[in-house]
Amino acid sequence: MKKLLFLTGDFAEDYETMVPFQMLVMLGYTVHTVCPGKKKGEKIKTAIHDFEGDQTYTEKPGHLFELNYSFDDVKPEDYDGLVMAGGRAPEYLRLNKKVIEITKHFFEKDKPVAAICHAIQILTVADVLKGRTLTAYPTIGPEIELVGGKYKEVEPTEAVVDGNLVTSPAWPGHSAFIAEFVKLLGAKIEI
Structure with missing residues (x-):
């Protein structure tokens, strides 16, 4: 079975960490969850983002999520795909040189990448x-345009696929997001 690297971190969005991880494990993939500066068995704190009618999402404390692999042991060539959680973690994870090197590896080798919400900042x-x-997430649209990408506004329940990359605006899109990602990995999924 294929092996996946799952990048998350403190104050990543709770659902965007827990749910894709559980879905991918349920499908039989080996999923290594990692965070820079943390080792296997350590935990991250997540945050729950909710849409309650305000101009942006609200944030509440989430769960503790136990990492099952050490970031320092990651060798990107050992993985068939990359998953990146959104939330607040990407705003600091993108400052880590190894995170950027790992990300570039997956694009250079045309391996499937799934990035949701604010993970696109990486x-x-x-x-x-x-x-x-x-x-x-819509507030990332201008950043996408600034680096030469094309931001596509879709419903929060949808996903967008371009080559080896699947993206979704937020956790309501998990069904489409993960279905499209596993298709890129070679699974047959009926939607």
């Missing part, structure tokens, strides 16, 4: 979006 710093069409 892709903007990795400079892998030129000429790509993708979606994200």
